[in-house]
Amino acid sequence: MAGRLKIDILTLFPEMFELFNLSIIGRAKKNGIIEINTHNIRDYTIDKHKKTDDYPYGGGAGMVMTPQPLVDSIRDIKKRNKGKVIFLGPRGKTFDQETAKELSTREEIIIVCGHYEGIDERVYKYIDEEYSLGDFVLTGGEMACIPMVDSICRMIPGVLSKSESYEEESFYSGLLEYPQYTRPEEFENEKVPEVLLSGHHENIRKWRRKQALKITKVRRKDLFDKLTMTKEDKKLLKDDQL
Structure with missing residues (x-):
């Protein structure tokens, strides 16, 4: 084939x-x-x-x-x-x-x-x-x-198991990727952020987007400066609740 x-x-x-x-x-x-x-x-x-x-x-x-x-x-x-x-x-x-x-x-x-x-x-x-x-x-x-x-x-459909496997990775959307966590829930006195354990998908999405924005701004200012910020992006960066 x-x-x-x-x-x-x-x-x-x-x-x-x-x-x-x-x-x-x-x-x-x-x-x-x-x-x-x-x-x-x-x-x-x-x-x-x-x-x-x-x-x-x-x-x-x-x-x-x-x-x-x-x-x-x-x-x-x-x-x-x-x-x-x-x-x-x-x-x-x-x-x-x-x-x-x-x-x-x-x-x-x-x-x-x-x-x-x-x-x-x-x-x-x-x-x-x-x-x-x-x-x-x-x-x-x-x-x-x-x-x-x-x-x-790896960008070709079918090579990776799910489209999310590359769509949320660093650089795909112009941002570095948000932090990732897995088991155990607590390691060396450091816990997984509560929002990731909440099961609230919209809050998780917003938290991940905010973290990606923050990390890119600090570590790759060149990428951040090229980003077209949405109203939600600007709000997320100002929101201290996430």
Whole structure:
């Protein structure tokens, strides 16, 4: 059965993605909700030593991925996947929850994992979109690809058991998540807030919303400042009863 989303990943280290056969994503693959395929870029090189990198023209530290195996691998996968080609690199737009939502609505995606000091500039004309996880350096595109694919897949209906599993999580609504508690009711002299034990669903909803607002304001002011506050939000922040 074909998945609702097909992802083809071009990488030098396909074994790194075996973790997608486990847990929630693995179950979704077995159920035919998503399809994740990995392809070794090294299989496409015409170099007799299977090299996929070389020294940069003009000098400098490190190695650069050569264009031939990258371009040939993209061309080959495009025969079976008509989705946009996504490259994970430092020039890209910062990947966030909104991006994950949008990508999860597509039918097909091709992801190219870079390595070494980057890719030959002539490969970029085969790239449709580029994303970065942030302003820090990783050892390879695989390290960025894994959390990106996970965040995309979990947004697809049927991957998680209930829609609430992601709709109330941090970042989904633009806020950090409210505090969570479970048994025991009291631990090291600290009790679960009474409102969560009340069974009053509306009061619980308001309490959770207020806590999410407060936590986001303190810990992620950048997110809070982007939030469009409702009348209820403003009232909740002023209400000392919750």
